[in-house]
Amino acid sequence: MKARPFVLGALGVIVLVVVWEVGAFIVQATNPQNSSIIWPHLGEVFTVAFPAIATVDTSGSSSLAPGTAEPSYWGAIQVIAVQAWVTIQRVLLGIVIGAVVGIALGLLIHYSKIFRSLFSPLLEVLRQIPLFSLTLLFILWFGGTDAGIVTFVAFGASLMMMVATQEAASMVPEEHQRYARTLGATPFRVFRTVVVPAMLPPLSATILVVVGLSWAMVMAAEFLGTQAGLGRMIMFFQLFQLTDRMVVIAGVLVALAVASHFILTAVFRRSSRWVARESS
């Protein structure tokens, strides 16, 4: 019974690979002159494109450049790891700053009437803005530097966390809070021992969504104005029409996003294990 979702999931991956290969075959058969540029076979991606990434010169202080190193798997892994680490740091920092700011704002709006009347309408408008339309503005204001990209990710994360915090805080059942007060708890203790644990499951769910969005936001920012990171690598390969190498980096990104999702799910499982599920 338990193996079935796994088997189906594996089947889904196989279907995707088959569709990809069929697509590559058709594209290459109809465009023989620049075959592998548009839609490379996965075999080529692994055997040619992946080791070739080792040739990228990342030593330059300002940008990536074509280098002279020999293609190798180990060299490629090193190049990718350095660039991935740049991107990971931006995402992590952006999410942490965004979560702290967003949760603080959400709680202020929930608990302070004055704050709510003052900022609620404004924030309501802000959260309607399509985030990616602001990418260029952030690059313009804060530069295509770490600071600019982190600020952009933090901005998006904080808006989502703020809304989620407000909602989670207002969903904390009143009866638990009243019960705690009748047992002698002060308002701060009620917050610490009732409101916080009750908010953790919905907030964890939001953080998972925020993490997914943050990978997209960091890519958008890195495409536009930075000298390092996985997004920059994709742009670099696009410049030289190296589609197969772009596919490699996209694959790395998918792996990172999936890994971050599963790590966080495991971390949050503990704080949510008390939640009654329909089937349990």
Place this chain on the structure above:
Amino acid sequence: MTTVSTQISERVPELHQGGEPSSSVDASAEALITVSGLGKSYEVKTRGHKSSTSTILEGLDFEIARGEFVSVIGPSGGGKTTLLNLLAGLTEPTSGSIQVAGKAVKGPGADRGVVFQQDAIFPWRTVQRNVEYGLEVRGVPRAERREQVQRFIDMVGLTDYADYLPKQLSGGMKKRVAIATVLANKPDVLLMDEPFGALDYSTRVHLQDELIEIWQQNRITTIFVTHDIEEAVYLSDRILVLSDGHLAEDFRVPFGRPRTPDIRMSSEIQDAKAHLWGYL
């Protein structure tokens, strides 16, 4: 579940030195709770800008002696729950006052424990940690807490369930957790707001028997709100009938203690029920 109540009498700890275990409470005993001129009304916004006043309780005067078990019955909307919330300090009176042990009630406090109708116990805490909550609020060290709550967990028959989460418990067991938590906090007064109202009939009957057993051992002053006349007569020394916000009847139940399940079928209980029916 059925074997629990028979074992309780041996395990019940002494909480408060009430009256002699087998005698009824002396009507002239010291008043623990004094309610005088108590009233509660709400402003209700009606159509347009007019507002009208909705009176829930008006001019209530009564005293409750230390060690008395008093039920409050009455038709729904009669103000039973409002009275209990006022006693708990969860709402404020619009007129009159409540004194408990000589002190005016100002807000909720650990001296008045409440068992609510809804499941108010904390779903993220195990049975053990729920029952410890009040002691935690007082700053009792962990090891001492464990030791102190053990007898209350034993008392309600949840010894084998100490590490369970509420989602793994039945409705009746959750009620027992709430009762153990409140009693472990050693309040002067136990307030119960239709605590068994949401349970099925047989669970309700078992919990009534257990409550009687527990109460007969510790004689904690109890105010029990219910809409079930039989439950009120079976459990209480005295029954207050609230109707339209007024005290319609102050009825002294004509049975002594200890009470055993067989008196449920007695003719006296039928007579008492018949008398009280007249007020509903």
